[in-house]
Every structure is written in C-alpha cells, then in structure tokens.
Amino acid sequence: MSNILTVLIFFPLIAAILGLFVSQKSIRVYGITVAAAEFLLSLWLWMSFDTNEAGMQFVEKLKLIPEFGISYYLGVDGISLFIVIMATLMTLIGIIALSVKENLKNMIITLLFLEVAMVGVFVSLDVILFYVFWEFSLVPMLYIIGAWGGDKRLYASIKFFIYTFAGSLVMLVGILYVAYAYYSTTGVWSFSLTDWYGLILPFSVQKYLFWAFFLGFAIKVPMVPFHTWLPYAHGQAPTVGSVILAAVLLKMGSYGFVRFSLPLFPDASVAYITPVVIIAIIMIIYTAMVAYAQKDMKQVIAYSSISHMGIIVLGTFAMNVEGIAGSVFQMLSHGIVSGALFLLVGAIYDRRHTKLLSEFGGIAKVMPNYATIFVIMTMASVGLPLTIGFIGEYLSLLGFFKVSPLLTVIAGTSIILGAVYMLSVVKKTFFGPLTNPENEKLKDLSTKELTALIPLVAIVVWLGIYPKPVLGPINNSTKALVQLMHKKSITPKAQEIILVSKDKGVNK
Amino acid sequence: MIQLPDFSSLNLITMSPMFVILLGALTILCIDLVKPNLDKTLYVVLTMLTLFIALGVTLSLNINERGLFDTILIDGVSVLGQTLIIAGSMLFIPLALTKRRFHDFSYPEFFSLFLFMVFGFQFMAASDNLILIFVGLETGSLALYTLIAMHNTKLAHEAAIKYFTMGAMAAGFFTMGAAIIYATTGSVEMYAIAKVLQDRMGEAGILIPIIGGALFMIVAIGFKVSLIPFHMWTPDTYEGASAPMAGYMSIVPKVAMMVVAIRLFGIYMELNIDIIKITIIVLAIITTTLANMMALVQKDVKRMLAYSSISHAGFVLVAIALDTTKGYSSIFLYYGLFMFTNLGAFTMLWISRHKYNVHHDRFHHPYSKFAGMIKIAPISAVIMAVFMLSLAGVPPFSLFWGKLYVLSAIVDSGYYGVAIIMALNSAIAVYYYLKLIVYMFLKEPDESRKNVVYANRAFSLELVIGIAAFVTITSIFYIEPLMSFITDLVGASGY
C-alpha cells in the first residue's frame, strides 16, 4: 500500500469529523478505537519500512501549486519514522488516560485534529506543507490548554500561540528566501525538501537563513531565553495536553534542526556551533537549577524537559553520526519518559487536586505501584543504563565530546543536576513519614491509568536493553544525512567538523 | 484646434458591463416609479440578476481594447478589478434579506444607488484617463455616502458626514494632483503621461513636479484605501455603517482604488523613481503596524475588523512598490481571498445584529457578546473561528496563501527587512483575532442574556456565510488555477 502516509494523515481527520455524530457518552470508546487504529497503522508503517534503506520511503508526490512549486510531498526515513509512531502512540495513551469530564467530545475531536497536524509535520517533505501542519498544530493545542486548563489558562494558551507563531513567521520568510534562491539558481520554483538538499548556498546567505530558521525552531524546542511559554503551557494544560506537548510538539523544533538547519545550511550550522551549544548548555544547567527550585511537581517536569531538550540540541550540533543519532533517539526517549511523568503527575492531581510537593510525602506507602512506576521513570529520566534515557543522553554527549570535550563536560553535569532535582522530587513525594492526613486515603493507580502507563514502562525497558530495531534505521538515515552535509559543505571548517566516520581507531 | 475623432473609436462594447449595471439601476428606478412600495426581495433579485449579467459580460470582454475615444482601457487589470467589484457586490446584496427590517434596504433607491456606485467603481477600474477616474471615483463615493447614511441611525449619519467631508478634501487633493501632472505632461491619459515623463526624465528639476503630483495622488489614494494617517474615517465609518456595508467598504472601493494605484504608480515604477517607492513602503509599514496596534485595544469586534482591514491594506500596498508581475498578481489574489473571508466575518456580525443596542451602550458587537459562543452555537462559532484564523494568516485557510504570495513577492524583490516586519506584524495581528476566538471558545457565556443570538438570521445570510466559509477552507485546491488566471491577466496588461 503505497499511500499509507496519506491514510495516516487523513484517517484521524475523517474520524474527527465523523466523531461529531458520536454521542457524548460513547465518544471515549470511539476516540480510543480511532487512536488505536491509527497507532496500529503507524506500526504497520514500521513493519513495512525497509530498515536497510537510508533514504525516504513511502514517498508520495502530488502537485498542488506547480506554478509556485508547492506540492503534496510525503515520505519518512529512519529519523521521522519513530517520531511519527511516538506521536500516534502518545495520542492513544493520552486518550486512554483522559480524565477530563466536561465536554469530553470536543476534547477527543480536538486531539484527533492535533494528531493530524503532528503526523503531518513529521511526514511532509514539502516545506510549505510542513509549515502548514506546523502552524495548524497550534490551534488544537490552544483550545486544549485554553478550554481545559488551570486558572491562568487563557494567558498560558495565548502566550503559547503567539510566541510560537511569531517565531515561525520569521522562519516563513527564511523559507521563502530559500525557495527564491532555488528559483534563481535552477529557474523553477520548488518547495520540496529533497530538491533543496541539492542547493548549495554561499555562506554569507546561509548565516542569515540559519538564524531565521533557528528562531522558529528555538522557540518551539524551546531554547533559553525563548522558553518561558513552556512552564505556563505545561502548568496550565490538562494532563493530556502536557503529555502531547512534551512528547511530540517540542520535538517539532528539534526535528526541524535535524531536518532543515543542518542539511540546508551545513556551513552556517558548523560556524555557529559554539553560540548554539552555549545556549544549549545554559538550558541544561540553568533550567535544571530552576527545576530544582520549583514547588510544583508539574513545573519540575516541565523545566526538566527543557533541560533534556538541551541535551538533544547538543547532540544535534555534534555534526557526527553518534551525536545526531543520539539526539534523535533522545527525542523518542524524552517523549516517552516525560509523557509518562506528566501522566503520573496528572494521576496524583486527579486524586488530590494539587501538584504542590509540600502537600505530599511518604505516599509510597499508600501508592506502591504509583511509586514504583514513578521511580522507574525517574531513573529513565536521569539516564540510567538499560533504560531508554541512557542511550540518547550518552550518545549525544559522546558525539559532542568529539567537537569540544570541555563543553561536553560542562553539559555532562546534567547527569548530576538531573539526579538532584528528580531525586528530590521522589524524596519529597514518596519518602519520609506520611504526615498529611489527606494522603492516607489515596487510591493506588486505577486499571485505566495502568493500561496507559504499563506500555510506556515496557518501552522504557525494552528500548533501554535492545534499542537496535529503532536505533538501526535512525543510524542509517543519520549516516546518509551526515554524508549529505559533508558533501555539500563548502567551508573548510565544516569539511573538518562534519564527521562521516571516525578517523582514528582500531576497527576502522 | 482639435478635430472630432471618428466613431469607430467609440467601441462601446468595452463599456458593456457598465451599461448593464446602469440599465439595471434605471430599471429599478422605473419599476418603482410605475409601481411604488414593492417588496425589497424583488429589487434584491433584480440587482443580483444585473450583477450576474455584468459579471458574465466582464469576463467575456476581450483584453487590451480601448473605447470611448480611447478613454476606456480594458486590460487584464481592469477586468480583474471589475470582476472583484462585481463579485463583492454579489456577495453583499443577499445580505439585504434579513429577518429584522432595516429600512435602508426597504427603499428601492437603495438598490439603484448601489448599482450606480458599482458603476462608478467599475469606471475607476476600467479607465486610464484621470478625468474618468475622477468621475467614477466621485460617482461611486457619493453613492456610497448616501448608502451609509441610509442606515439611518445617529451613528450612520455621523459616519456618512465624516466620510463625506474627508472624501471631499481627498477629491480636492486628487484634482490638484491631476492638475500638477497635467501641467508637467500636458495630458490626462496615463499612457500619454507615461510617454511624456519617459522623455522628460532627463530634464533638470523635473523630479519636483513629478513627485509633487505623486504625493497629492498618494494622499487621495491613501484616503480611499485607508492608509495611516489618511485612515481616520475608516473605523468610525465602519462602526456607523451597517455590518455588511462595512464589509463591503473594506473591499470593493479599495479594489477599485488599488487598480488606479497600480496604473498610476506603475508609471513611476517604470521610471523607477525610488523616492515614491520608498514613500509607499514606509506608508505601508506604518499603516500595518499602527493599525495592528490600535486593533489590539478595541472593545468592539466590528471596529477591530475595521482596523484589521486597514492593516491588511497596508500589507498589500507593499506589493505595489515592488513592480513585479508576481507582486501585482498577489494584490488581486489577496483581495480576492480577503473578500470572502472578511465579508464572511462581517456577515457573522450582521446575522447576530440586534435592532437596538442590547450589549453595550455604544457598540453592537462587543467582544463580550460572543462569550461562550461554542456552547450556544457551535457551528457558527467554528466558522467564525475559521474566518479569524484565516485573517490571521494561519494555514491552511485562504488568506495564508495570499500572505504567502505577497511575502514571497517581497522577498523576491530583496526587501527582507520589510518582509520580516510584515511577518512579525501578523504575529501582533493574531492576538486580536485570537481574542475573539478566546471569547467564543474559552469563556463561559454570561447568564444575563447579553450573549450572541441570531436576531437577524435568514437563509440568504447563511448562504453567504456558507459560501465564504467554503471558499476560505478549501482554498488550497483552487489557489493554483486562480493564481494562474490572475497572473495571465496581469501579465497581459504588461505589468
């Protein structure tokens, strides 16, 4: 089936529209069914994915606006494949764990729309198409945060929307410029990424474009100092909102770096490694500290995800296979882990209607399963070997170590600081005497919550021990990417830094 | 002494669309004369019919002909202009059939006046002769003033008088500009003007009168397309006028004037006099930015839309200064898309319009009125949201493509700074559009029955909204043919 990607995009759309006719009380089942079907579809995509093939697969191309070179152009490779699967998975999990009561129907339909946008972003190879999905993804999220959020939800949602919107508009100008550059070199308009990959821009141009794209992605990631929308968004969003925001939407930014910034502007990317990575390191350390200072459980996770995204950016700008593959894998692991953590916070919030750490303490006694899963996720989040969290973090650091050992060591403090804030959360929440009487009656995880969480735990362990099925395709595509960058880089510095294969070593 | 030209150069066929309209107008008057106080539906349908025929005729015109002693020029631009004008009018007319009786529509004169106005604007679009443009402009405008006043509320009168007075002054500027141009070139025919200027460019000090004339013209044009600081009438007039009339004003007169601007400034661009280029761009930037800022702080949706249409005008105006086919085409594309979305939005206001102010002592459409609309009327809330998102330029809705083309045109001409300013402007703009969405979706309806009710609901209105919504949502599928159609016509007329 060649047009599986189209199905993957539009099935949720159609389902969402049909969902309007499903009655309020049976909508949940409907939502789960649709999301599950979508997830299975994405699994099938993986099954029929040729893992030895590095390039784009399941390519579909359909001219939309030939005059202007805009086409409906889809395809996945090892880099995007798993993010797509994660997107569908997290949507499914999110819907399963859904705990909102009032107008559930709108919520589920909105989630399906969001899924369309998410899948679309990661499979579209036409830049305008990408941009369309990219922008459109804001709308359902705005509604989710704004309609089911906390007290400051309006502020949070609008801030989220406008902040990201502003960034991406600058990126749009950049996109249009690249298109024009392509036009003036080849004489035809094209927005298809694969065409653009062939385009070699002079450094003087690359440097501006790099920053134009950077702004768009950096706000989405979010990178310091553009990050302040995130704590509000997470703090106010309902659980499912936070889950999807952390798991998938943030990845759009880091994915953008891998998919656009690096291959389109290799020289500029190399030239600006230092500033970018210094920002990344500030993200890692500074937000880790901020996370440690938080009084609200959810805010800790929110800031921690900024810190982890820092690692991802670091790995991306390592400019070698180890680093980039690592950062891509880290995207997945962060998606799964932070998603799970947000689910867990949501679970406790549903019971106590507070997320303040001071309210808890010693609840490991009353909620052993909850505590167990939380600790597992904590360990994954601090990058314990044999959990999913280790591999990405390790590879990212390993990769960047080649570029700058010193900066890597500084960034590496994340493994310490991460432990500091996560363990202090665990201690404050689960350990110590059970003082607060309200906590004594707490129920342990319900079947619903367990069905949402157990798969994630399974994935965390499975990919921690046997990452090969995922890491393999990522590795192939990343190799291809790095080779491309190396081939089209023009400045000697880039030639030197972009490392296709290690030059030293015994088994070369 | 000049000798009379032969009648072959009369070539009345070129004026056929205008004649159709004129005929329609007169018919309506006559019918009323013969048999007074017939129901308005008749007139609506008649007007509709007239417009249909006119549209057909317009599209069947063959390009690049001159008529009426070479004063009428039917080139691609004028065809496009007329098409937009007529199409806009066709979207407007059904809005007269409302549930509530607004007695401006109950006069048959209203419709004939309306047609006269269309006639006037068509003249503007179809002529490259300053005299005819002036006449067309005044015909259209005077009719328009009257139509506004016919809404017959205190605010409507105030709106009309403001518009009228400023219009009169603008007319003064227009004529003065024309006089200066005439003095420098000795002609009122644009092609002639262009030729003469071409020859005289070399002369010392010729720049002063050229620019002087241009500046006066910019004021006159800027008034009509509502550039800051000539925009002052816009918010007030839109507020005073009935919602559909406001929506109408935000498109049709502007399109007519844009065509004139293209013709007139086209000359200067040809001569590439950068000063005028720069002036226009600066005006455009100021217009977009300030309008957005002022729109932020509005309490009334209609007034907000007024400011937003100002900012959109500014956004489009940049394209004129580029002097590229893509630029000019994108203007028409933009207005074509803007017409549906914006009229749709105004119609949403119209459909929810009470006869008397129940929501606010001054405003008919305060934001608070739409609070919690998703709970009261989900479908129309969604539609309104779509219009808002489209205006904000959120893909995949129609105006995004307009924005895309304009920005792309700007980038192609190398004005990256301008492009980024404009882009960031839409980030400001998105705030006030979101504000409405927030009210509709994220706020609770207030219990004191102050929130939106379809006082004015009628099939025709729903139809218009439906069309508008459909066009807005499905844009992706017709952008290609539409754009190539526009580009061909614009290219044909040598821009």
Place this chain on the structure above:
Amino acid sequence: MTDLTTQYLILSAILFSIGLAGVLRRKNLLMLFFATEIMLNATNVAFAAISVHLGDLSGQMFALFIIAVAASEVAVGLGLLILIYKKYGTLDLDNLSIMKG
C-alpha cells in the same frame, strides 16, 4: 511659460491654500463645504490656465467635470447636512464625536 499662466497658477495655489486652511480651521460644516468647494475651484483655475497654455482641451474638460462633480457633491453634502441638523440641531462638527478610539 508665460508669466500670465504663472500668475494664474499662483492664484490657484493661493485659492487652494485658502480652501485647505478653511477645511482645517472651520468648525461649521457648511463653511467646511464651502472650503472644499474653494479647493476644487482652485484646481479648476489651474486646469483652465494650463489647458489654454498648452492649447489642449482636456484640461478644460476636466474643469467642467470637476464643476459637475462639485455640484453633485454639494447636493449630497447638503442632504447629509440637513439630516445632521435634524438630529443634532447644530452644524458644529465638534458634536459629532460619539465614535472615537
């Protein structure tokens, strides 16, 4: 240019300025309309003069059209004026400021 034409043009400029000044300063709507009429007529003078100078008729045609338009403008204007007067009982335009902001 002959100095006569120049003088005419100067005259028209002066008239235009007077008209403009009137438009800017006058608070009474009626007077304001007069001022606009003066502006238009100033241009008429200019057109006439130039057309004579150039020996080209279109200027005078323009002037005629302007006169016509001016007349219709007055018609519409006075109509509106009467409406306003009925509603407000005055022609002082400082009263017409319900809509602002």
Place this chain on the structure above:
Amino acid sequence: MESYVYIALFAPLVSSLFAALFAQKPKVQLVGIATSILIGAALVASVILLLDIEETGKAVSVNLMDWIVVGDLDTKFGFTVDQVTVIMMTVVTLISTVVHVYSNYYMESDKSFNRFFSYLSAFVFSMMILVMSDNFLGLFIGWEGVGVCSWLLIGFWYHKKDETRDVNPSISPSWAANEAFIMNRIADLGMLVGIFLIYWNLGTLKYTEVFAHIGDLSHAMLVGIGIALFIGAMGKSAQFPLHTWLADAMEGPTPVSALIHAATMVTAGVYLVIRANPLYSQIPEVGYGIAVLGTFVAIFAASMALVNRDLKRVIAYSTLSQLGYMFAAAGLGAYWVALFHLAAHAAFKALLFIGAGNVMHAMHDELDMFKMGGLKKVMGWTFLYMGIGSLALSGIYPFAGFFSKDTILEVAFNEHTYGIWFVLWLTAGLTAFYSFRQVFLVFFGDERYHEIGAHPHEAKPYALWAMAPLAIAAVTVGFFKEDFVEFVTKFLPEYEMSEHTEHMVVILTIITTLVALTGIVVAYLKYAKGLKRDLEFEQNNKIYKLLYNQYYIPVIYDRVFAKPYKELSDIAWKEIDMQVVDASVDGIAKFVEKSGDASRKAQNGNLSSYLNWMAAGLVFITVIAAIAVAVQ
C-alpha cells in the same frame, strides 16, 4: 563453561524478579529461601568457573547481543571471565549468599521482607555485570546499576523522617540514599569522560582491544584517561573528597552495609584500577597519586573511627581506611596485592558488619557503643565472630589481614615510598586500636545496656551458621596467598620484591605486628574495664571534637554546596526566570499594547482633527520624500 557464566550472571536476576513478584505482599518466607538458593547457585557456578580457569588458565567469554550500534560505536553485551573476574565473582557471590541467608534472620520481622530480597538480588546482578563485562560500557551499566540498588537499599526504610544528628545537619535513609546516588553521579561523569576519551581515540571500548592499543596513545592522553577513570573509581570507593556518603549509607539495613558498603560495591573502584592495570602501569605518576590519596584516606578514615561511638560508622570508616590500603597497593603497581586484600577484607569486613547486625538486633537498633558493654555473656558467638573479624582487620597472625595488609606495607617499603609506608604503618596501629575499642566497648566491661532497658539475646543459630564461612575465610584465606598469586599473575603483572626488601620482610612484619598489638593493648587498657568517660575532654579537646565531627566535612558540604545551590536555584527561578526573561517577553507585549492605546488617542472622533491629520499626512510623506531625495 559458558552455561556456568550464564548461571552466575542470571541466577541473581531471576531471584530478583521472583522476589519482585511478591514485592507488595506481606512476608513470604519462600522468597527468602528461594533467593538464597539462587544466589547460592551463582556461587557454585562461580566456583566451578574458578576451578576451570585454574586448570585451563583460559578466560571464558560469551557474547549476548548487540546493544548500542551507532556510527562507528559498536557495543555488545559481552562478558568475559578471566582470573581477576572469577576472583571477584567468587567473592561477590560468597558474601551475597551469606548475606541473603543472614537477611532471612535479620529482616524476619520487616513487613517489606520480599521487597528487600528483590533489591538485594538485583544488586548482586548489577555487581555481576560490573565485574563480568568485557567492555567499559558494560562496566558502566553495572556501575550505575549497583548505584541504583544501593540507592534503593540505603533508602529501604524510606518512611523514616529527616532528623538532625550531632554529626549531620539532616539525615534519614532516603536522604542518605540520595546523597550516595548524587555523589556517585559526580564521579560517574568522570568515568563517562574517560569512556569518551577511549572511544574517540581508540574507537572501541572492549578491554582486550583497548589495552592492546593503549601503547598507540600519547602519554598525556593516557594520563587524561587514567585520571578520568580514577575519578569514577573515587566515587564508588568513596575516596576523599567523595567519602561522606559511605558513613551516611549506614542508615540502610545492616546486611546491606555488609554486602554493599563493605565487601562488594565499594571495592568496584579498586576493581576498575586493577582491571585497567595496563593503562595505569603506563602512567606511574598517576599511580603514585592514587597511592598517596589512598594512604591519606587510610589514616584520615582511621582517625575518624578512633572516637566515633556509632557501631556501624566505626566499621564504615574502617572500610574506608582499608579501601585506602587497596588503592595504595594498586597505585604502587602491586595489583594482585590489592586484589588479595580486597578479597580478604571482603570476608572479615562482612563478618564484622553482620556481627554488628546481631548486636543491633540484640540492642533493639541501638548503635551507640557507649550504651552497650558486657554483651560477651549473652552473645558469645557473636563476640567470637567479631573478635576474629577484628583480629583479621588488625592484621594479627594468622588471620587474613595479616597476610594481605603486611604485603601492602612491604610494597610501600619496596617502592622506597617510605612516607606512604610510615603512614600505612601508623594506620595499622590505629586500626587495631579502634577495632578493639569497639570489641571491648561492646562485649566487655559493665553492662550499660540496662540503662536503656534493653534485653539482649543471641542471634538465631542458622544466622550464626551463616556467618561461619566468613569466619573460616577470615582465618584461612591467608594461607592460600601463594596459590592466589600464582593464579592471578597469569593475568595480572607479577610483583617481585627487591632483594633488599626480602631481607627486611621479617623486621617489617615484626614492626607492623608490634604496632598493631600496641593498638590492641591501649584499647584494652582504656575500655576493657568498662567505660570511663572524660566528658570535659570530649567537650573541650579540639582534636577530639574535630575527629568526632568528621572534620566538620558534612557540615561544610552542606554549607558550601547544598545550601548555596538551593539558594542559587531559587534566584535562578524567581529572580532571573520570572523577573528578567519572562518579564521582558511580557514587556514586549505590553509595549505593543501601550503604543496601541497611545495611538488610538489620535482617533478622537473629532472630524476637524481628522482633516488636520490628513493634511499632516501630506506634509509627512513630503518629508519622507525629501529625506529620500537627500539620501540619494
């Protein structure tokens, strides 16, 4: 043989998972028994492997599966069992088995009985990975794994609340657990850096390949790698300045202390240095540094043990001090000596801890030795065991410590590093003193426990039987020294004493034994006849207070790192993030809105001002045009 490797490796995992099945159920005796048996199986497997390697002399390697394969990085789950590994395996599994059996007694009344065994076996599994892995990344897995298990086990009694003790600002099991984890993380960063360096310079992490090509690297690079790896070792083996966690780890159940914080995990650092001997033998200066640090830690820890009243902490400090000995030996290049002391120490230190466990049980978890005394009558066996342990620790012939520790001293002497030798010699005396101070305080003198109304009792017989192997080992290990040497030096470099030393050996031994005996005698005189406290001295003597408060290091760490970091974080959040970053974002928004408000003032509704604006507009654009002209 491979099958035995798998048994040794996975039996603990199975037992852990089995116990985990019952994790949330009330006590199931079966769990305790089953896990003990499974760990015992691992022990048997290890011993079989030991014997096999004994005769064949060949290492056994197995390759499980790929782990991380990216770019040029190709890491497998590969395990190899060579002489060093098999020794470690035997030690680990032996102690583990004993501790498992003993825990059945010690935890019998704990309601999280099953959970405990699950953690304990998990620890054994990680430890096995650590010692058996054939590459650095696999080592790191075990490295972190034991870290986590120790976190779980230290914090096993998570429900206890933080309290301030005279020596610690705030301490509780969970607090100590976090401290241990975080301190180890600091070291792990160093370890990672070492791994990165190896990878980017040699392109592999497999021991054999790495050490085969170690010669290709520049000396500076080797030094870098050596230091980085050693930083890792410092964390696990609690070397100064990362030592505080070990003493605090005593918050955990005593069997845990016996297994993790005496015998196995803390020796991982030593194991790493021994394992990386081809590297360290290339860089003697680093080795010397290690030796010096080890020596310092030896006396530093011993000095703290002199005055401490907490039964377990004393043993913890002695562990620290003995680790110092091992590093001294390893640093000086006598790797097999270090390994030998490691093995011997494991036996008698575990013995001591378990004995302490019995005492705690008897004293209802009272740890203050000043509140004990005269327990000899009630707990004869425990006294015997702890006596043996202490003798071994003090290095009295014929106990294990005598052989291992004396050899270390000889090495120090042989290397002509007389400073090190002297300090270690002195430490030997201190060691003897504090360990017998402990023995006498606990078992001799007047029965102070009546004051706190305790009714001590001897441990259950099977618990005592469980301790027997350790006791036997503590007594007999020494006599296998020659075989041991002959066995491990097939893998580890030989270490030959110089002629000169050979002559001195007898004298050295005598001196050392003398100082040890002196220590014992002093302890006897001071404490055997019951406790005579000199409170005035305890209050005012600066040195006493310094030692008693662990050189104030916990307090200093709290003041210098913990608190400032917390404050800094608060500033980062409240001041910077909220006040600066976010505020500026909102500032932009506010600015836009303000200017909107300002500009709408112009829209004052007055027609004539509108007209004026229009005229002004004309002027304005004229100005723009003028400027444009001027520009050109």
